[in-house]
């Protein structure tokens with residue numbers, strides 16, 4: 001490789017290195033976990049991390065069902081993925097197949113209602129909502145911490161398929177492909193300063209109980225910014241390939 005071309009290549013590499021933070025490489029386009037895989041949600045992708053403050057409970061995967069259970073209100077037991085590990089698309093779709101078990105909540109009124117199973121979603125820092133699964137009841141929040149739209153549907157008779165679709169500030173919730181609830185995202189309140197995030201399980205201090213899950217999926221992508229050293233090696237290899245190709249071309253007889 002002529003010196004001038006090598007310098008140009010290195011200069012190009014240096015330019016890219018300087019802009020490395022913009023070179024986030026999507027490494028998965030979605031998250032899909034099924035209990036049938038025989039793996040826990042954090043075992044199919046470590047970025048879906050477990051928070052477990054419950055004693056002695058832990059997630060139990062048995063017979064193709066994941067059981068999440070807590071036995072006192074302050075206990076947390078949930079999976080969540082967020083921060084730089086989450087790039088939320090214009091229309092976020094979250095899917096879950098779950099059956100509510102038994103439990104109780106100390107906050108069932110209109111102020112800061114909670115239940116022991118929920119899917120929490122923030123599409124950007126401080127912006128989101130939560131779908132709570134109560135006994136034969138689904139509800140969202142309104143504003144910072146108030147009861148929002150709710151619907152009476154069977155949640156504990158059998159496993160049901162749930163889809164949450166978030167587009168702009170609009171939230172649509174489907175149970176078994178039927179639109180059952182619509183609401184809006186809100187900003188601040190309990191979400192102040194919390195980054196983009198998707199979580200499921202018992203994430204409240206005000207309720208305890210059991211939920212059963214067989215599938216959880218979403219279409220937000222994970223991204224990973226390559227380490228500068230790794231990126232440099234990759235670019236150096238590219239420079240090398242370009243150089244050898246150039247040399248081979250030069251070795252060909254004039255056409």
Ligand SMILES: [Ca+2]
Pocket residue numbers: 054055056057070071072075
């Ligand atoms: Ca416990």
Ligand SMILES: [Ca+2]
Pocket residue numbers: 070072073074075076077116202203204205206207208
């Ligand atoms: Ca709890």
